[in-house]
Amino acid sequence: MYLWSSHAKTWTPSKVRAYPRLVVVPISRSVTLSSNMQQFRTNNPYEKQFGYSRAVRKGPFIFVSGTTSLDPDSGELRHPGSAYDQAKATFDEIVRAVTALGGTKSDIVRVRMFVAKDEDTGRVGDALRDALGGVGPAATMIVGARFVSSEMLVEIEADAVVL
Structure with a gap:
C-alpha cells in the first residue's frame, strides 16, 4: 500500500498492512477552521435549561444535537405512539437546523438513530429513507434507548459537511 506524503509530494510505500479494499486518496484541498462557531437554537425547553445548541457550525462542519419530535416552539411532543412520524418530524427538524447554518439536506453525511x-x-x-434516501448518509441505529419521556420513541443526531 502507498500513502500520499504532502511533505515529499509523492506516494511512498507504507509499513501498514494493506487491506484488499482500502484505498488511500490524497486530499486535494485543505480546510482551515476559524475560531468562530455559529449556533442554531430553538425554543426547545431542554436547550435553555441545560445550555446547549440544537446545532453548531465550525468551519465546514455542522453537528446537530440529539433531536426528537418535540415541537421547537411549544416543547410538546409531536406524534406520540408513532415511531415513523416522530422520526420523520425529527429528520425535518435536523434539515431545518442544517439549512439555518448554511448547509443543505445533501450535506448531511452521517446520522445516529x-x-x-x-x-x-x-x-x-423507512423514515430515514423517505427523508434522506437520495442523500445516502452513513447511518447507525441503536435499539433499547431510554429517553426523558416514555412517549419519545426516537432521537437522532446528525453531522453535515459544507464544502
Whole structure:
C-alpha cells in the first residue's frame, strides 16, 4: 500500500498492512477552521435549561444535537405512539437546523438513530429513507434507548459537511 506524503509530494510505500479494499486518496484541498462557531437554537425547553445548541457550525462542519419530535416552539411532543412520524418530524427538524447554518439536506453525511423499541426499527428506517434516501448518509441505529419521556420513541443526531 502507498500513502500520499504532502511533505515529499509523492506516494511512498507504507509499513501498514494493506487491506484488499482500502484505498488511500490524497486530499486535494485543505480546510482551515476559524475560531468562530455559529449556533442554531430553538425554543426547545431542554436547550435553555441545560445550555446547549440544537446545532453548531465550525468551519465546514455542522453537528446537530440529539433531536426528537418535540415541537421547537411549544416543547410538546409531536406524534406520540408513532415511531415513523416522530422520526420523520425529527429528520425535518435536523434539515431545518442544517439549512439555518448554511448547509443543505445533501450535506448531511452521517446520522445516529436511537430507538426505544425493537419493533420500531423498520419504521424508523423507512423514515430515514423517505427523508434522506437520495442523500445516502452513513447511518447507525441503536435499539433499547431510554429517553426523558416514555412517549419519545426516537432521537437522532446528525453531522453535515459544507464544502
